[in-house]
Amino acid sequence: MADVHIYFGSQSGTAESFSEELQEEAEKYGIKAEVRDLQTFTPEGFAANNIVILVVATYGDGEPTDNAVAFHRWVSNPKNDGALKGQRFTVMGLGDMNYSRFNNMGQLTDTHLERMGGTRIYKRGVGDDSQDIVSDFEKWREGGLWENLKKAVAEVKKEGRCVSLGESRPNSAALEKPLGSAVMSIVRSSAELPAEPDSEPSEVAARFYFEAEKCTVAKVRELRQHRSLEEGLSTMEVELEASGALQKYTAGGTLAMLPRNAESDVSAMLKLLGYSESDLNKKVTFKAAEGAGFKIKKPFPSPCTLRDALYLYCDLARAPTKKLLSALQDKLDAPAKEFVGKLLSDADALKALQSDAVCCRMHEFWALLGVTGGLDPVAFLLNCPRQRAREFTIASSPLMAPKRISLCVSLTARETESLESMAEKLITAGAMPPTATAAAREARPRFLGMCSRYISADLKEGDCVLAKYHSSSLALPSKDVPIVMVGAGAGVAPFRGFWDELRKGPQVAPAVLFFGCRNPAQDWLYKDEMSAAVKLGGGCAALARMQVGPKRPLASLFTAFSRPGEGKEKSYVQDAIKKQGESVKAWVQNMGGYVFICGSTAMGNGVLQALGEVLEGGPEAVDMLKSEGRIVAEMWG
Numbered sequence: 001m002a003d004v005h006i007y008f009g010s011q012s013g014t015a016e017s018f019s020e021e022l023q024e025e026a027e028k029y030g031i032k033a034e035v036r037d038l039q040t041f042t043p044e045g046f047a048a049n050n051i052v053i054l055v056v057a058t059y060g061d062g063e064p065t066d067n068a069v070a071f072h073r074w075v076s077n078p079k080n081d082g083a084l085k086g087q088r089f090t091v092m093g094l095g096d097m098n099y100s101r102f103n104n105m106g107q108l109t110d111t112h113l114e115r116m117g118g119t120r121i122y123k124r125g126v127g128d129d130s131q132d133i134v135s136d137f138e139k140w141r142e143g144g145l146w147e148n149l150k151k152a153v154a155e156v157k158k159e160g161r162c163v164s165l166g167e168s169r170p171n172s173a174a175l176e177k178p179l180g181s182a183v184m185s186i187v188r189s190s191a192e193l194p195a196e197p198d199s200e201p202s203e204v205a206a207r208f209y210f211e212a213e214k215c216t217v218a219k220v221r222e223l224r225q226h227r228s229l230e231e232g233l234s235t236m237e238v239e240l241e242a243s244g245a246l247q248k249y250t251a252g253g254t255l256a257m258l259p260r261n262a263e264s265d266v267s268a269m270l271k272l273l274g275y276s277e278s279d280l281n282k283k284v285t286f287k288a289a290e291g292a293g294f295k296i297k298k299p300f301p302s303p304c305t306l307r308d309a310l311y312l313y314c315d316l317a318r319a320p321t322k323k324l325l326s327a328l329q330d331k332l333d334a335p336a337k338e339f340v341g342k343l344l345s346d347a348d349a350l351k352a353l354q355s356d357a358v359c360c361r362m363h364e365f366w367a368l369l370g371v372t373g374g375l376d377p378v379a380f381l382l383n384c385p386r387q388r389a390r391e392f393t394i395a396s397s398p399l400m401a402p403k404r405i406s407l408c409v410s411l412t413a414r415e416t417e418s419l420e421s422m423a424e425k426l427i428t429a430g431a432m433p434p435t436a437t438a439a440a441r442e443a444r445p446r447f448l449g450m451c452s453r454y455i456s457a458d459l460k461e462g463d464c465v466l467a468k469y470h471s472s473s474l475a476l477p478s479k480d481v482p483i484v485m486v487g488a489g490a491g492v493a494p495f496r497g498f499w500d501e502l503r504k505g506p507q508v509a510p511a512v513l514f515f516g517c518r519n520p521a522q523d524w525l526y527k528d529e530m531s532a533a534v535k536l537g538g539g540c541a542a543l544a545r546m547q548v549g550p551k552r553p554l555a556s557l558f559t560a561f562s563r564p565g566e567g568k569e570k571s572y573v574q575d576a577i578k579k580q581g582e583s584v585k586a587w588v589q590n591m592g593g594y595v596f597i598c599g600s601t602a603m604g605n606g607v608l609q610a611l612g613e614v615l616e617g618g619p620e621a622v623d624m625l626k627s628e629g630r631i632v633a634e635m636w637g
């Protein structure tokens with residue numbers, strides 16, 4: 001039995017990979033650790049552990065990740081008080097400071113474990129994904145975790161747990177063989193494939209592929225008046241046919257969608273793996289290396305084509321991870337093998353390679369290393385970082401469009417940093433050949449976001465994508481109270497769904513929209529629809545009565561343009577809020593209204609600050625309204 005059990009609650013894989021790092025590092029300290037997915041948690045199995053580390057992320061609005069729901073229910077239940085008597089624990093929580101319930105799960109897990117009788121052996125860690133979550137995790141690990149764990153392990157060995165636990169069985173997940181024991185087949189036709197044994201997803205990130213719905217793209221259109229991919233200017237509306245569980249979607253909810261790698265990344269990777277374009281239709285499957293008889297863990301749904309494996313399930317837009325390098329190292333020729341060995345033993349060099357600012361792509365790394373082919377395809381496909389689904393706020397309402405979900409997606413684009421300084425660091429560390437400097441000087445194309453690039457440049461009507469729906473805190477209240485919506489750019493997405501819902505509903509209290517963009521002639525998204533949703537005559541009752549045609553649900557529209565053109569004064573949505581300060585105060589504080597904010601973090605924080613200036617009670621009033629769920633902000637970037 002392991003000395004320490006590391007459980008993770010993870011949605012997109014960060015908590016899972018941090019747990020794996022802890023397991024690996026524990027070995028250096030002579031501690032036997034084992035990682036477990038909270039999905040496989042059973043009360044008896046969990047309670048039987050002497051020392052546990054919980055690495056848990058927070059999702060939704062302060063909620064557990066999908067794989068931690070059952071665990072969270074169990075630890076929250078006061079009936080289970082005392083069930084963990086004598087267990088030693090520590091918690092690392094992952095979250096994002098932009099959410100009002102920052103790190104809620106880390107905090108609650110820590111409190112519940114103590115309430116249930118556990119003993120905290122080391123302080124709770126707090127990771128903030130809006131800043132540098134990797135450094136937060138490192139600081140927590142290095143601030144005394146290992147000393148305290150060693151002490152706890154020695155105590156347990158000497159004194160035992162000191163509590164009778166009754167009958168307890170280890171978690172069945174621990175008995176399964178690891179993924180490393182799988183082998184891959186790649187053949188021309190499905191008929192040649194060996195039978196696949198029963199299997200399940202290997203990692204949290206891979207679970208999405210098995211659970212998501214396949215949906216057809218019904219429509220793709222540019223929403224900006226001026227589009228230029230070269231300048232990184234594009235905002236697309238995507239309409240997806242809502243299949244299966246997606247038909248239960250709500251306005252303001254979240255849709256996670258899986259992107260595809262760019263063709264150039266796949267072509268370069270095919271060569272490195274010893275394949276060519278003509279192999280893309282070959283079928284790939286996995287089976288256990290030691291023969292049938294136990295379940296294997298699948299990296300992605302198979303049998304599938306090599307095309308899907310490379311385009312959909314592998315993330316080729318990032319540098320290799322430690323896991324992938326370790327898996328490939330043995331089959332590399334010298335000197336690449338030695339360079340990779342050096343890289344694996346040097347945390348700073350690895351960090352430089354994986355820096356978000358540089359964004360070194362998978363094939364760029366191998367080119368700098370001087371490797372042009374011969375990578376082991378089985379090790380690559382099993383261990384390559386998985387492609388993550390990207391989340392978007394839904395821009396439609398099921399009341400108006402029950403079978404179609406719209407998304408509004410702006411292209412993420414920025415100048416790419418050169419690879420040169422990263423290559424120099426790795427050369428100095430002995431983890432790259434000196435020839436890398438010249439190769440690293442070559443110009444690189446502009447950095448484009450993985451999913452927004454795919455949508456802007458590649459997605460077509462009739463394509464099929466994998467998508468999954470999640471509810472969110474952006475939802476209209478059931479009461480008839482004022483609604484203040486504030487969105488800039490693609491941040492208008494949920495409000496398009498909202499004005500459609502308001503059009504169908506009985507709302508009498510005013511609903512107003514503050515909308516911001518750069519230039520009204522170039523990027524005013526949904527301009528016609530938005531204008532057609534606003535009451536005529538600035539809300540004048542007499543004019544409203546005269547109105548014909550569909551209901552106009554918005555009492556007012558306030559616009560702000562940050563680059564309005566020569567001679568015109570620029571303004572931002574926060575300026576418009578301040579200008580309408582008295583009305584905003586009356587809607588929110590006198591009439592019990594709600595404020596919804598959606599868009600970039602900079603814009604959202606500016607709006608929150610402006611609200612702090614116009615509302616009675618200042619920033620404290622804003623905090624109070626946030627905690628009551630009457631100011632809801634969804635921010636990104």
Ligand SMILES: Cc1cc2nc3c(=O)[nH]c(=O)nc-3n(C[C@H](O)[C@H](O)[C@H](O)COP(=O)(O)O)c2cc1C
Nearest residue numbers: 010011012013014015057058062095096099102103
């Ligand atoms: C849709 C969504 C909702 C989130 N909600 C919260 C939240 O309420 N509180 C919080 O602190 N962090 C929240 N986060 C941030 C995640 O907890 C954070 O990014 C974490 O590192 C993810 O870990 P994982 O990759 O293991 O799932 C949210 C992230 C997403 C994408």
